[in-house]
Amino acid sequence: MKKPIVSWKVLMFLYALSVVLLWEWFIPIMDLTDFGHPSLFIIYLILFFALALFRLSWWVGGVIQILYVLWAIHYMYFDQLWISIETTGYILQDVQRNILLLIKGDLGELSNLFRTLLLFTLVWMIAYLLRHWIEVRRSMMMFFSFTIVFVALLDTFTPYDATSSIVRIMIVGLLIVSCLTLIKLSGDEGLSLRPKRLLLLSLPVILIVVSVGLLSRNAPVYPPAWPDPVPFLLSLSGVEEKGSDKGQARAGYDPDDSQLGGAFVQDSQLVFEASVEQRQYWRIETKDTYTSKGWIQDKESNKELLFTGEDLWAPVVEGEVSLATLDFTEPLPFLATPYGTTKISSPEGFDLMHEMTANRLYLLMGLQEKIEQYEMEFVEPTYTMSDLQKAEMVNYETVQEDLESYLQLPDELPERVKELALSITENETAVYDKVKAVEQYFKKNGFVYETQNVPVPDEDQDYVDQFLFDTKKGYCDNFSTSMAVMLRSANIPTRWVKGFAPGEMAFKASGKNVYRVTNDEAHSWVEAYIPEIGWMPFEPTIGFTHPTEIEFDISNESPEQEEIKKAEKPEVEKEKELPKKTKGSPAFDAFKQKFAWLFSQWWLYASLLVLIVGTCVVLYSKRSNWLPKWRIKQLRKLPNGRVKFEQQFAQLLQQLARTGLPKDTAMTLTNYAILVDGRYGGDRMTTLTRAYEMGIYGNNWQSQDWDKLNEVWEDLIISTTC
Structure with missing residues (x-):
C-alpha cells in the first residue's frame, strides 16, 4: 500500500464516510435475516481503519485483527467474554473440518461459526479494497455504484424499504467521490490540499446533495406510469405457485397458527419493556391440537372471571415473591405473564377473563380492548432433580383421562415420526429424562436455525415430518412443534406454548433490569406434563435457553442432568451446527447481570469520568x-x-x-x-x-x-x- 499524499485528518474523514457507506450493506441484511451482533462487525471496521490511520506494520495490524475476530467468535457462540484455551481449540478443529467440507463442495454442511469467520474475511477484503481505492486509486465510483444497485435490487424484490437508505447513500457517496476527485486533481497538479481547503471546496457538493435529498423527501410523488413488473417476474420464476398465499410474513405474535412454515423477515419494532430482576419467558397462550399443518384450539375453553389486585392462583412452590412491570408500546390482545404468576394489577384497574384450556388472559370488556401497562407478582418455579427422577410412565395412569387431549395426533402422521420418537426415548426410564432426550436430539443431529430458506409443506406433507427428515432447518415453530409431536408419540402429554423470549437488557432502573422485547422475540416452546410435578417448560430451539431453575439434590448425576447444569454455560462439544445468536442472546443478558453491581456504583463512574477528563485536560x-x-x-x-x-x-x-x-x-x-x-x-x-x-x-x-x-x-x- 502506497503512503497517502493527504493529511491524516482527511484520511480519517474519508475512512469514516466509507464505514457509513459499507454500513448500508448491513442494514438490509439485518432487516431481512436473523443476522446477529452487527455491532461487532462495525467495531471491526473501525478497528481496521484505525490501524490503517496509525500506519502500523502489517503484521502488528494482522495480529490485532485476528485476536479481535477470535474474541468476537467467542462472544457470539460461546457466551464468553474472555478467550479460553478450550474453546479456541474447538474453533480450530471446527475450521479444519469446514475447510475440508469447503474443498469437497458441501457448502450446505458448513457450520455457523465457520460462516461467521468467512463473513469477517469478506468484510476484511472489502475494507482493504476501500482503503486501496481511497489511498491509491483515489476513486470510489465502482463501490458507490455497486451499493446503489445492491440496495435498489433489495428494495424492488424484497420487503426491505430503501427510501431513506438511498438518500443516505447518495449524500455520503457523492461526498466521497467529490473529495477523492479533488485530492486526485491536486495531486496531479502538485498542489497541497489541507483539510480546511478540502472542506471548503466540497461545500458546494454537500449543499447541493443535502438540498436535493430534502427536496425529494418532501416533494409530491407522482404514481408510476408503468405497472409494477415484480409480480410478473415472480410469476415467471414460479415463486407464487410454490410460496404461501400469505407471502413472506414478518416476525411477531399472531394468534393464527393453523398454517406453519415459510420464511419471515425480522421486525425490531418494540412491543413492550419488562422491568424485572431476572430474564423471563413471557407466556401468552397454549394450543393442544396438531393438524399436520399447524396448531388450533380444538374445543371451546372453559372460562373464569378474575379480578386484578387479588391473588389469582396459589404459587406452585414456596419461594420469594418477585415483581414484573410491563409497559407496552404495541398492545397485545392477550396478557403476557411469567411462569408462577400469582397476582396482576394495574393503575387503570380492570377485570380479566381466563380461558383455562388455552391458558390465556384478556380484558373482560373484550378482545378489542388492550392494556398498556400492568404489574405482576410471581414466584419462579423451582424443581429438584430427585423429584423429577421419581416420575415414571406408570404414574400417568391416575391422570390419563384428564390429559387425553394433550396426546392427540393426526391420523395421517407418518409412522417414521413415531418410530423416531420411541427410538430416542426407549433407553430412558424417568419421564423427565425422556423429555430431555428429545429436547437434546435437535442439538446433536445437524439441525440448523434458519428463518429464510424454510419451506411450507405441500398438501400431502406433514409439517413435522418435513422438518425432521427432509429439511432439518427452521425456526422456533419447527423445533417446538416437532418436540411436542414426538413427545406425544412417546405417550407423554404435551402442549404447544406461544409468547415472547426474554428480550435484550437495555438498562437498569429502580434496582431492576429493563428488557426490551421486540417482535423479533416472538417465540414458541413446549410444556410437558411430569407426574406429581405438573406442567414444565422445555426449550428445543437451537440458540435459546429457558431459565428453568433445577436443584441438583442427588449425588449420582446422569449425563442428562449434567446437560441441564450446563444449560446456562457455553457448550464446547463438537456439534455439527452451532447456534446463531439472536438479538435476544442470553450471553449479553448474562454479562450484564454478572456485572450488575457496576451499574449502580455512581461514585465509580464519577471518579472514572473525573480521571478521564483530568487526563484529557493535562494532555x-x-x-x-x-x-x-x-x-x-x-x-x-x-x-x-x-x-x-x-x-x-x-x-x-x-x-x-x-x-x-x-x-x-x-x-x-x-x-x-x-x-x-x-x-x-x-x-x-x-x-x-x-x-x-x-x-x-x-x-x-x-x-x-x-x-x-x-x-x-x-x-x-x-x-x-x-
Missing part, C-alpha cells in the same frame, strides 16, 4: 511538549518533497503559536523568522523560511536539500518543547 495543556515528537514520527514516513515540507512548515507555525510566539498577520515571514531565531538562537527559522519562500514564490522546489531541511526542522521544533 491538552501539555500538548506543546509531546505533540511535536509525535508529528516528527508521522512526517518521517512521508517521502521528501513539497507536500511534506509544507506540512512541516505549517506544523512549526502551529507549535510556535502554542509556545507563546504566534505570527502576527501584519508581519512578514522574514521578520517573523528573525524573531524566532532571536528566542531560540541560530538561524534555523531563517533557513526554513528562505526555502519555503523560494518554493512558494519562485516555484523552485527541485533545488532544495531535503535532508538538511528535515534535520533543521526537527532540531528547531524539538527546541520549542524544552
Whole structure:
C-alpha cells in the first residue's frame, strides 16, 4: 500500500464516510435475516481503519485483527467474554473440518461459526479494497455504484424499504467521490490540499446533495406510469405457485397458527419493556391440537372471571415473591405473564377473563380492548432433580383421562415420526429424562436455525415430518412443534406454548433490569406434563435457553442432568451446527447481570469520568511538549518533497503559536523568522523560511536539500518543547 499524499485528518474523514457507506450493506441484511451482533462487525471496521490511520506494520495490524475476530467468535457462540484455551481449540478443529467440507463442495454442511469467520474475511477484503481505492486509486465510483444497485435490487424484490437508505447513500457517496476527485486533481497538479481547503471546496457538493435529498423527501410523488413488473417476474420464476398465499410474513405474535412454515423477515419494532430482576419467558397462550399443518384450539375453553389486585392462583412452590412491570408500546390482545404468576394489577384497574384450556388472559370488556401497562407478582418455579427422577410412565395412569387431549395426533402422521420418537426415548426410564432426550436430539443431529430458506409443506406433507427428515432447518415453530409431536408419540402429554423470549437488557432502573422485547422475540416452546410435578417448560430451539431453575439434590448425576447444569454455560462439544445468536442472546443478558453491581456504583463512574477528563485536560495543556515528537514520527514516513515540507512548515507555525510566539498577520515571514531565531538562537527559522519562500514564490522546489531541511526542522521544533 502506497503512503497517502493527504493529511491524516482527511484520511480519517474519508475512512469514516466509507464505514457509513459499507454500513448500508448491513442494514438490509439485518432487516431481512436473523443476522446477529452487527455491532461487532462495525467495531471491526473501525478497528481496521484505525490501524490503517496509525500506519502500523502489517503484521502488528494482522495480529490485532485476528485476536479481535477470535474474541468476537467467542462472544457470539460461546457466551464468553474472555478467550479460553478450550474453546479456541474447538474453533480450530471446527475450521479444519469446514475447510475440508469447503474443498469437497458441501457448502450446505458448513457450520455457523465457520460462516461467521468467512463473513469477517469478506468484510476484511472489502475494507482493504476501500482503503486501496481511497489511498491509491483515489476513486470510489465502482463501490458507490455497486451499493446503489445492491440496495435498489433489495428494495424492488424484497420487503426491505430503501427510501431513506438511498438518500443516505447518495449524500455520503457523492461526498466521497467529490473529495477523492479533488485530492486526485491536486495531486496531479502538485498542489497541497489541507483539510480546511478540502472542506471548503466540497461545500458546494454537500449543499447541493443535502438540498436535493430534502427536496425529494418532501416533494409530491407522482404514481408510476408503468405497472409494477415484480409480480410478473415472480410469476415467471414460479415463486407464487410454490410460496404461501400469505407471502413472506414478518416476525411477531399472531394468534393464527393453523398454517406453519415459510420464511419471515425480522421486525425490531418494540412491543413492550419488562422491568424485572431476572430474564423471563413471557407466556401468552397454549394450543393442544396438531393438524399436520399447524396448531388450533380444538374445543371451546372453559372460562373464569378474575379480578386484578387479588391473588389469582396459589404459587406452585414456596419461594420469594418477585415483581414484573410491563409497559407496552404495541398492545397485545392477550396478557403476557411469567411462569408462577400469582397476582396482576394495574393503575387503570380492570377485570380479566381466563380461558383455562388455552391458558390465556384478556380484558373482560373484550378482545378489542388492550392494556398498556400492568404489574405482576410471581414466584419462579423451582424443581429438584430427585423429584423429577421419581416420575415414571406408570404414574400417568391416575391422570390419563384428564390429559387425553394433550396426546392427540393426526391420523395421517407418518409412522417414521413415531418410530423416531420411541427410538430416542426407549433407553430412558424417568419421564423427565425422556423429555430431555428429545429436547437434546435437535442439538446433536445437524439441525440448523434458519428463518429464510424454510419451506411450507405441500398438501400431502406433514409439517413435522418435513422438518425432521427432509429439511432439518427452521425456526422456533419447527423445533417446538416437532418436540411436542414426538413427545406425544412417546405417550407423554404435551402442549404447544406461544409468547415472547426474554428480550435484550437495555438498562437498569429502580434496582431492576429493563428488557426490551421486540417482535423479533416472538417465540414458541413446549410444556410437558411430569407426574406429581405438573406442567414444565422445555426449550428445543437451537440458540435459546429457558431459565428453568433445577436443584441438583442427588449425588449420582446422569449425563442428562449434567446437560441441564450446563444449560446456562457455553457448550464446547463438537456439534455439527452451532447456534446463531439472536438479538435476544442470553450471553449479553448474562454479562450484564454478572456485572450488575457496576451499574449502580455512581461514585465509580464519577471518579472514572473525573480521571478521564483530568487526563484529557493535562494532555491538552501539555500538548506543546509531546505533540511535536509525535508529528516528527508521522512526517518521517512521508517521502521528501513539497507536500511534506509544507506540512512541516505549517506544523512549526502551529507549535510556535502554542509556545507563546504566534505570527502576527501584519508581519512578514522574514521578520517573523528573525524573531524566532532571536528566542531560540541560530538561524534555523531563517533557513526554513528562505526555502519555503523560494518554493512558494519562485516555484523552485527541485533545488532544495531535503535532508538538511528535515534535520533543521526537527532540531528547531524539538527546541520549542524544552
